[in-house]
Amino acid sequence: MAPPVFRTENLTKVYDTGKVKVHALAGVDLELYEGELTVLLGPSGSGKSTLLNILGGLDTATSGRVWFRDLELTGMGDRQLTAYRRDHVGFVFQFYNLVASLTARENVQLVTDVSKHPMRPAEALALVGLEPRLDHFPAELSGGEQQRVAIARAIAKRPEVLLCDEPTGALDSKTGVQVLEALQRVNDELGTATVVITHNAMIRKMAHRVLRFQDGRISSVETNDTRLAPSEIEW
């Protein structure tokens, strides 16, 4: 088996709102591996997004430890986390978060400007099938196209991990499938460890592994022996 990309030990995140303490993560131990496509399932508030944010260096844990390869993320300062995100991590969000005033190509360029060995923006956009739409602004693209720009933007720096929070959440099934195809292609061709959060249980069928979350804990882990292609998934 490939070496783990991420490893966590008793990872805990508590949100203190003053009156009540919310345990978003209540001691999570897991390992995620190179080249693996993992799907995280679970109801709202079960801790999936919190985990993803901590793995991606957007948030810090209350207690417990987390490593990216040999690099321990827990205890890192803002500056180190910024460098970590810039060098290793790609993000895809439910609401695309494209910069409205930049074209597709320029949105990708946002990443290539600050990374060490990036693809050309056009190359990254080709990988998600958007060569013809290079110079369109977000407002001129469909939701699915926008999300694929977001994926191109995430992978343009050749990240070692790709973290996706509800990438198809705002899309209908047809455009959703296009996005999933782009994700799978990146995972296959670049070997990028990919973590996908979804509410859509059908998507689990394209994963190598599926982790289910409940109340801040992993409630079950299942491994798919046979994976479905995105085009075979319907919702």
Next chain:
Amino acid sequence: MVMHALDRKLLRDFFRLWAQVLAISMVLACGVAALLTSFGMYQALGDSRDAYYGRNRLADLWAPARRAPMSLLPEIAAIPGIRTAEARTEGMVMLDLPGREEVAVGQILSLPASGEPLLNLPILRSGRLPDPDAEAEVAVNEPFALANGYRPGDRFSANLNGARRELTITGTVLSPEFIYALGPGALMPDKEGFAVIWMPERAVQAAFDMSGAFNSVTIALYAGASEAEVIDRLDALLDPYGGTGAYGRDRQISDSFVSSEMDQLWTMTVVLPPIFFGVAAFLVNMVLGRIVALERSEIGLLKALGYSNTAIAMHYLMLAGLTAVVGILVGWGFGAWMAHGLATLYADFFNFPYLIFRGSWTVYAISGLIGLGSAAFGALRVALKAARLPPAVAMQPPAPPRFRRGLIDRIMARLRLSQPAMMILRNLVRWPIRAAASALGLSMAVAVLAAASFFDDALDKMLDTTFGLANRQDVVLMFTEDLPEISLDELRSLPGAMQIEGQLSEAVILRNGHLEKHTGIEARRPDSDLSRVVTDAGRVTAVAPGGLVLTERLAEQLGLAIGDPVEVEFLSGRRETVSLPLHATIPQYIGLGAYADFETLNAIRRQAPRVSVANVTIDEAHRAEFHRALNEMPALAGTAMLTDMLRSFKDTIQKNIDITATVYIVIAVLITVGVTYNGARIQLSERARELASLRILGFSRGEVSFILVGETMVLALLAQPFGWLAGMGIAWAFTQGVTSDLYEIPFVIVPSTFARASLIVLVTALVSALIVRRRIDRLDLVAVMKTRE
């Protein structure tokens, strides 16, 4: 070079926000322009004055006397501290100019036999200086020559000590002594009617019967010499020869006016630009704050992508920076134009041979830096806040603002306000600092307008009091020597003369303990109708026998209260010192006057009633004959045409006030647009969903617009009283900064000034809000509801 994507976003945001950027830039531009104009002109005036004084050796002291022998000069020169002492003869003459109906007045200065004087060196502008041996050759000051169209070779006649002489102009000159060339009794320079005339010493002495003598010494001091000590010793030496007291540059008329103008410019520099820079900083803060709020998720994204806090802070600072750059460039252009206009205006009043803008690049740099600084100041907190947003939080939509039920809600419930009215008031209460700052910005616009129009009100008051009540004569005739009052009867035969009243003037030093002031005492018959003493309440009053009435400023400078004894030293004749009680003080806006009863003053001087000046009203129909007759009068040293002077003063000043008022209206409109337009845009952006929801719920466009426009107008209304107060504050600061021995600007603002200021600001605010309101019509209801905040 390929532009970075983040920079491209910066530029596109900048252009997308052009209207808001422009509104802010214009306010900033006003600040830069005001600073450039006032501070730049202050520097230019100061530099030009210093260079002119230095190169042309302006004297440090002037010492007038009645008649001193030339043999006294070496003694004067030997006073420790004196570097150069130069004697000259001066005199006032009446001029008869070809083609001019009214008499003109000339001040004659002797030129030494060696040619050029050692001090107060005139600059030759055309022709040559008169031949030292010539009897009827003169040089005149350039403005007088230009105004009358004289060139070297032209002639005019003068009444020299009773003898009429034809004088030939050999050249025109400028002198550092006459940058501001004010004739006797004049309010402002009269280029046509007042000449400075340089004439060879021998000719002047012959004309004024001053051979072997002088009546004026000009003195240059060594650096570090004590002016006060030299003056004491000079006065002691000149006392037996009718010295009336030496004085320094502080009492030299021309320099006093230049300094007073510089004081005004300095006051402008300190008062105005900070208002603009403050408002601009607030606007940058408000607009950028909203942009950062709107771009929370983009900031989160950039952080997720690995952009550092510094890069993000810089991104927003750069946006403010670009805005500042636009403002600074416009301000430089506008300021250069205004400075040019002001320089042209100054050329009307001040006669400099050159204006030095040597320090100008530093003024540009300073105004630019302050402009950038104020934008950065406004942006800094917001940029840091953007940089500090934790990435995970930045990706979430912001929590809806928390509204609480408080006192205001209970009041609103009592008032049974409509829901839209409640929305307006709640929003103001929800963002109290923003609301307060917006109102403050608008109040500054009101203040600037009120303060600018204040000059008009103050001038009206000044002229009403000075000319409507206190000085109602058309002409003042000044005699070469005091005459018996009885000789006024001879004047009654002057053609066209209607009323004639005499007045005695005495040069004095007033003292209270160690405080002293050179001034003049005027005394008139108690039943005088033309020149009168006017009290605080605008009532005409007679000066009671046996005491003095002083202007408030003079009494204040001498530390005198009513009833205190004032020591009066007369500077002419028997130079006795008497003590008179201070009977009353009066406001007087021009000059530092002191008044005594006519009989009292004559009694103190132990003389039968004498007069130095006649105040005359004339019949306009006989104006020409009146002036022709004046030309034949031997004992006349000068005339002041008060009515004419007042007319031209009003014309000139009114023109300047109109220009200034227009500039200030533009400025106030720009501030108002800056604050209200940006405020309404931000409000619309924050409330687009809310307003769209109301439309979906069935509110009409008008009802929805009411919320948007209403909030702007509530703020604008709230701003008014503060604006009035601030305007009074600024006006008061101006009166304090500008008050000098020469004049005082009365602190009066009439209600219509406030009303006009408020009207301009309220209308501008309404128009700005209505421009933004049009966006409500274009609100895409479906799209607004679909996209997330």
